[in-house]
Amino acid sequence: MPGANTRALEKAQALPADTLILDLEDAVAPEAKAGARQAVQEAVSAKNYGSREVLIRINSLDSAWGHHDLAMAVAVEPDGLLLPKITSGDQLRQVDALLDKAGADPGMGLWAMIEMPRAVIDIREIAAAAQDTRLRGLVMGLNDLALETGALTTPDRAAFQAALMMVVMAARAWGLLVIDGVYNDFRDDPGLARECEQGRVFGFDGKSLIHPAQIETANRIFAPDPADVAHARAIIDAFALPENQGKGVIQVAGKMTELLHLQQARRLVAISEAISGAA
Known part of the structure; x- marks a missing residue:
C-alpha cells in the first residue's frame, strides 16, 4: 500500500x-x-x-x-x-x-x-x-x-x-x-x-x-487443498498411534510414509489452521 x-x-x-x-x-x-x-x-x-x-x-x-x-x-x-x-x-x-x-x-x-x-x-x-x-x-x-x-x-x-x-x-x-x-x-x-x-x-x-x-x-x-489437509491430519494421527511410536516409516492410506512426511503434514495443518483462525 x-x-x-x-x-x-x-x-x-x-x-x-x-x-x-x-x-x-x-x-x-x-x-x-x-x-x-x-x-x-x-x-x-x-x-x-x-x-x-x-x-x-x-x-x-x-x-x-x-x-x-x-x-x-x-x-x-x-x-x-x-x-x-x-x-x-x-x-x-x-x-x-x-x-x-x-x-x-x-x-x-x-x-x-x-x-x-x-x-x-x-x-x-x-x-x-x-x-x-x-x-x-x-x-x-x-x-x-x-x-x-x-x-x-x-x-x-x-x-x-x-x-x-x-x-x-x-x-x-x-x-x-x-x-x-x-x-x-x-x-x-x-x-x-x-x-x-x-x-x-x-x-x-x-x-x-x-x-x-x-x-x-x-x-x-x-491456501492448502482441503484434501491435502485431510491427508496431512491422517498422517499426524497415524504417527500418534501407540503402535507407531518410535517408528520412522509407517503405512498411511496404502502409502509408505516417513518422518519427513510427518513434518510436512504438521506444517500444512498449521498453515490451514492459521488461515481458518484469521478468517
Missing part, C-alpha cells in the same frame, strides 16, 4: 491479506516522502489492522529519507521492516544494530527485498544473516531485477527462474519465509493465477500483491 495514499491505508484495515506492506520507497515520489512517513506513522499507531502483520518498507539508509523512516518505525513498532535493494548480509547487520541502539522492540523483524543482481549472486550470504540478525524473510523484486539485468519479462518468467529457485533454496536452508514478486497487471486475473501456480510449484510461501483485486486469487491458490 503506497504510504502517501491515506485512503489505501484506511482500506487495508478490511483486506483479507496476511501481511500489509506500507510503502515509503518506490510507490512514493520524492516530494511526498515526508507526508507519507507521517501518514504511515499515524496509521500504524492507530493499531486498526487486526491480526494482519504490518511491515513498513523504508527507503535505503543511504538515501535522504532512510534514517528518518527507521526512527519513525522504531517509535510506532510495526511487526517488521522491509528493506529495499539489499545486496549483502552486512547491510542487514547494520540495520539490526541501528534497531538495537534505538531500543526497538525485539520482536520487530527484518525482511529483505531481493531485487539486485548482486543479491541473487550472494543470496547465501544474505540468507545466512538470519543467524545473527532479525531477518525473517525474503521478498522477490523482479521489476527492479529486470531493470538491472535487461532481461525480458515473459509469461513463463524464463529469464528469472534460476534466480527464483536460488532464493527459495537459500530461504529454506536458513529457515526463512520467501515471498514471490508482484504481478503488474492487476486486471489480468488468469495471468496472475498462472504466476501464482508457478510460484507455488517453485516453493514460495505466498505472493506480494499490488492491488486488492489480486488477493482472492492469491489466497485461493496458495
Whole structure:
C-alpha cells in the first residue's frame, strides 16, 4: 500500500491479506516522502489492522529519507521492516544494530527485498544473516531485477527462474519465509493465477500483491487443498498411534510414509489452521 495514499491505508484495515506492506520507497515520489512517513506513522499507531502483520518498507539508509523512516518505525513498532535493494548480509547487520541502539522492540523483524543482481549472486550470504540478525524473510523484486539485468519479462518468467529457485533454496536452508514478486497487471486475473501456480510449484510461501483485486486469487491458490489437509491430519494421527511410536516409516492410506512426511503434514495443518483462525 503506497504510504502517501491515506485512503489505501484506511482500506487495508478490511483486506483479507496476511501481511500489509506500507510503502515509503518506490510507490512514493520524492516530494511526498515526508507526508507519507507521517501518514504511515499515524496509521500504524492507530493499531486498526487486526491480526494482519504490518511491515513498513523504508527507503535505503543511504538515501535522504532512510534514517528518518527507521526512527519513525522504531517509535510506532510495526511487526517488521522491509528493506529495499539489499545486496549483502552486512547491510542487514547494520540495520539490526541501528534497531538495537534505538531500543526497538525485539520482536520487530527484518525482511529483505531481493531485487539486485548482486543479491541473487550472494543470496547465501544474505540468507545466512538470519543467524545473527532479525531477518525473517525474503521478498522477490523482479521489476527492479529486470531493470538491472535487461532481461525480458515473459509469461513463463524464463529469464528469472534460476534466480527464483536460488532464493527459495537459500530461504529454506536458513529457515526463512520467501515471498514471490508482484504481478503488474492487476486486471489480468488468469495471468496472475498462472504466476501464482508457478510460484507455488517453485516453493514460495505466498505472493506480494499490488492491488486488492489480486488477493482472492492469491489466497485461493496458495491456501492448502482441503484434501491435502485431510491427508496431512491422517498422517499426524497415524504417527500418534501407540503402535507407531518410535517408528520412522509407517503405512498411511496404502502409502509408505516417513518422518519427513510427518513434518510436512504438521506444517500444512498449521498453515490451514492459521488461515481458518484469521478468517
